[in-house]
Structures are given as structure tokens and as C-alpha cells.
Amino acid sequence: MIELDPALRAPVLIEALPYIQRFAGHTVVVKYGGNVLGDEAASLQSLAEDLVLLSHVGIRPVVVHGGGPQIDELARRLGVPIERRDGLRVTDAAMLEVVRLGLLGVVNPSIVRALNRVGGRTRSVGLSGLDGGLATARQLDAALGRVGEVTAIDPTVITAVLERAMIPVVASIAAGDDGGELNVNADHFAAALAGALGATKLVFLSNVPGILADPTRGDSLISEVELAELDELLEAGVLGGGMVPKVHAAREALARGVCEVHVLDGRAPHALLVELFSDAGVGTMVRGSR
Ligand SMILES: Nc1ncnc2c1ncn2[C@@H]1O[C@H](COP(=O)(O)OP(=O)(O)OP(=O)(O)O)[C@@H](O)[C@H]1O
Ligand SMILES: [Mg+2]
Numbered sequence: 385m386i387e388l389d390p391a392l393r394a395p396v397l398i399e400a401l402p403y404i405q406r407f408a409g410h411t412v413v414v415k416y417g418g419n420v421l422g423d424e425a426a427s428l429q430s431l432a433e434d435l436v437l438l439s440h441v442g443i444r445p446v447v448v449h450g451g452g453p454q455i456d457e458l459a460r461r462l463g464v465p466i467e468r469r470d471g472l473r474v475t476d477a478a479m480l481e482v483v484r485l486g487l488l489g490v491v492n493p494s495i496v497r498a499l500n501r502v503g504g505r506t507r508s509v510g511l512s513g514l515d516g517g518l519a520t521a522r523q524l525d526a527a528l529g530r531v532g533e534v535t536a537i538d539p540t541v542i543t544a545v546l547e548r549a550m551i552p553v554v555a556s557i558a559a560g561d562d563g564g565e566l567n568v569n570a571d572h573f574a575a576a577l578a579g580a581l582g583a584t585k586l587v588f589l590s591n592v593p594g595i596l597a598d599p600t601r602g603d604s605l606i607s608e609v610e611l612a613e614l615d616e617l618l619e620a621g622v623l624g625g626g627m628v629p630k631v632h633a634a635r636e637a638l639a640r641g642v643c644e645v646h647v648l649d650g651r652a653p654h655a656l657l658v659e660l661f662s663d664a665g666v667g668t669m670v671r672g673s674r
Contacts, residue, residue: 415574418451420650450570455486516541521558532566537580575633579640589650594668
């Protein structure tokens with residue numbers, strides 16, 4: 385518990401009131417990177433507290449998670465080779481099995497457990513894109529193997545969970561239009577889901593302070609950026625690795641009507657609450673190009 389002068393507690397809570405009023409009833413999709421989960425176990429506790437609080441004040445949080453490091457770790461233990469192209473994982477049949485094990489066997493239940501521990505009566509439900517026919521995808525590129533791009537979202541199962549004031553936690557595996565399963569990059573999955581749910585915000589929680597003008601310098605945070613500027617940074621090679629799918633996903637989400645996209649440091653305690661409930665500009669806010 386943080387030491388805070390009792391006289392200061394009330395103003396801090398009251399400062400949140402206009403934000404709570406603004407966002408009550410709105411859906412917020414939170415993409416939780418496997419990278420944060422690996423870096424800081426404490427970040428999961430902090431995220432769980434934030435999500436449960438949001439749910440209690442009538443905001444509808446939906447979690448989509450990745451699992452990069454956890455899948456890599458399993459692949460190494462099982463002797464399955466790891467390859468990425470433009471931040472996307474090359475996924476042959478053996479890797480698809482590892483992806484399922486990592487996402488559905490390790491990462492998803494650990495988030496659900498954390499939420500249920502702090503949630504009290506607020507329960508959490510673990511799902512993947514297969515459940516309730518949530519996500520359908522087609523193969524993106526034969527060279528990437530079983531990697532898919534989402535072609536359709538049926539959000540019925542998510543809205544059913546939200547209607548019961550429970551928090552859905554979704555692993556980014558989709559049903560392939562060829563009858564198989566497809567590994568969808570979690571950033572893209574989150575963008576498609578945010579669009580289909582009519583979400584107000586899409587928040588990426590990753591292991592960096594936000595989008596950096598120089599990826600080697602943590603103090604080069606870009607607080608606000610337009611999509612057109614991101615294209616220039618992509619071309620200049622400033623955005624690499626896992627930031628590439630995030631930029632494309634941000635574009636996708638804004639095009640599908642999501643109002644705001646943020647990239648925040650998931651390692652910072654309560655980054656999500658600070659972003660939602662105060663004027664403090666944390667991380668990067670991505671705006672559509674005018
Ligand atoms: N300009 C940049 N600013 C910030 N991060 C960058 C930049 N260029 C490349 N990156 C890389 O992008 C990474 C974040 O993407 P990454 O895919 O690794 O994590 P994630 O998406 O949060 O987790 P997961 O893929 O497991 O869901 C950072 O750790 C950083 O190394
Ligand atoms: Mg990633």
C-alpha cells in the first residue's frame with residue numbers, strides 16, 4: 385500500500401470521476417504482450433487490479449494476449465526451430481502445436497488466475513478465437529505457414545461474457561477458412577476484435593515506454609504520433625521487430641472506428657489506470673492522419 389496523506393486520497397479518487405463517467409459502458413481492448421508477462425510477474429498483478437477496477441466502475445475491459453517469449457521458451461525445450469519475419473512468427477505444423485501449448489496452456493490460464501485472485505465476484509473467462517466461432521482467418525502468406533489474418537469476428541461470446549460483468553481473456557488463435565487453425569499475431573487480433581466490438585480504446589501494453597524515436601534509448605518516447613508519421617518511421621527503419629505489427633494493427637483499429645490507440649509500458653505499475661483516469665500522457669497515443 386502506498387503511503388498517502390489521507391487528505392490527498394479523496395482528491396486523487398475524485399480526479400478519476402469525469403473519466404469514469406466518460407468511459408462507463410464503453411469497451412476497452414487491452415493487448416497484453418507476452419514480453420511484459422515474462423519481464424515482470426508484478427505487472428500481471430497490477431494489470432489484474434486495474435482491469436477489475438475498470439469492470440467495477442462499469443467499463444468493459446477485454447484482454448487479448450500474446451506469448452512471444454513463452455512460446456519461444458517452449459519451442460527451445462521441445463527442439464522446434466524459431467523464425468520470425470517482420471515481427472511475425474513463421475509457423476509450421478510443429479510450431480502451431482507449440483503456439484497452442486504456450487498460449488492456451490501457459491499464458492491464458494496465468495492471466496485468468498491472476499484476475500480471479502484479485503477479482504472477488506468479478507470472474508474472468510479464458511477463450512481463444514475458436515470459442516463461440518469468435519475469429520475466422522485466412523492464411524496470410526504461404527512462406528509464413530499457419531499464420532493467419534482475421535477475416536471475420538463474431539463477438540457474440542465476448543458480449544455474453546461482458547454482459548455478466550466478467551472479463552474475457554482471449555488467446556489469438558483463429559479458425560482457418562481451410563478447416564485448420566491459424567496463429568494470428570495478437571496485435572492484429574486485438575485490432576480486429578476492438579473494431580468488431582466498437583471499442584473506444586485499444587491499448588497495447590508492451591515492454592517499452594511506448595513508441596521510441598530511437599529504439600536503443602528509453603528516453604526517446606514519442607508521446608503523440610499520426611499514422612502518416614509512423615509510416616515514415618517504418619520506412620526509416622526506426623520501428624522494427626514487434627513494433628511493426630503494432631503499427632499496422634493501430635492503423636487497422638482506427639480504420640475500423642476505434643477512437644484511440646495507445647502503446648504503454650506494461651511494466652509500469654497501473655499504467656492502464658493512469659492512462660484512462662488522468663490527464664497524464666503516458667506512453668504513445670496514435671492518431672489517425674488528418
Ligand atoms: N521504435 C521502437 N520503439 C519501441 N519498441 C520498438 C521499436 N522498434 C522495435 N521495437 C521493439 O518492439 C518490441 C515490442 O514488441 P514485441 O512483439 O516484442 O512485444 P509484445 O507485442 O508486447 O509481446 P508479444 O509479441 O509477446 O505479444 C520492443 O520490445 C522493442 O524491442
Ligand atoms: Mg508482439
